[in-house]
Amino acid sequence: MAQSVGIKDVARAAGVSVGTVSNVINRPDTVAGETRARVLSAIDRLGYVRSESARQLRAGRSRIMGLLVLDMGNPFFVDVARGAERAARDAGLGVMVCNSAQDAAEEAEYLSLFAEQRVRGVLLTPADATGRNIAAFRRHGIPFVLVDRVAEGTTECSVSVDDVAGGALAVRHLVDAGHRSIAYVSGPPGLNQVRDRRTGALNALAEAGLGPEALRELPTERLDVAAGRDAGARLLGLADRPTAVFCANDLLALGVLQAMYAAGVTVPDDLAIVGYDDIEFAAAAAVPLTSVRQPAVTMGALAAELLLEETEQDDGDGKGKRTHEHRRVVLQPELVVRRSSLAAR
Secondary structure, three states, rough: OOOOOOHHHHHHHHHHOOOHHHHHHHHHOOOOOHHHHHHHHHHHHHHHOOHHHEEEHHHOOEEEEEEEEEEOOOOHHHHHHHHHHHHHOOOOOEEEEEOOOOOOHHHHHHHHHHHHOOOOOEEEOOOHHHHHHHHHHOOOOEEEEOOOOOOOOOOOOEEEOOHHHHHHHHHHHHHHHOOOOOOEEEOOOOOHHHHHHHHHHHHHHHHHOOOOOEEEEOOOOOOOOOHHHHHHHHHOOOOOOOOOOEEEEEHHHHHHHHHHHHOOOOOOOEEEEEEEEOHHHHHHHHOOOOEEEEEEEHHHHHHHHHHHHHHHHHHOOOOOOOOOOEEEEEOOOOOEEEHOOOOOO
């Protein structure tokens, strides 16, 4: 294996000191033009790449931001990552994206990795409903912002969507279409988003004079298409099958749609379906899916901007760290109506 080229090799090849090479890399304006050109030529000839990790250790400040989400298989979180990456890139930073796979143990491992790497800060959609992982990570003193989650019981920043309002939008739409028995395919009940969307659904039923018995909950262990298909199979087995279903996300809704199609159940005439997130696949489904839209890209960008604001250490005027006030940003959802909830009249 070829030995990597170090800064001493560059200094030797250019006939200058290690300090001069460092100045060319970090403060080029302080080095005479002829010397700077000689050092740059040596760097190019030798293929020298500076050790960013070593530089970060010396500076105590990373150029990497961590992003830990529940499921990178869900296009919603891909859009969140796009927004965060865009904001980070504009600030000259990179993003290390990790996937907890909705598993608290994996989340803990990635948070430990972020601490070891001394990342600038972390954007986090928690998988651990107990809050223990966050409490343990907080001891490292690394700033973090919660994404797609309100910072309940914490002082940290958060960017989320009003999921109570979103659940109400979905079920109000179904009630207005004449449905009086609605299933809620909810996902893991420990997730705040799942509970808030259920609360919104119940609120919409109450507005219409309907009791909580009008909502039939079908919990699932995960928030993916396979879990949706399983919930669809359970739905088909009900003797008093509801006429509509509201799903906690679009992947669940697509799974339910697949199960209905395989069983010969017509959507929306036999069963209306509403999802949540409005991922790209929602509009492209065999029966275009009505969904509650979340501004995912905006959410990721705003979260990254809050984190960058908090981690700014020096504004260049010699006065040190800027003042940062933690904020909770709550965005509003929007109902996008498509064929899956509109029965032929």
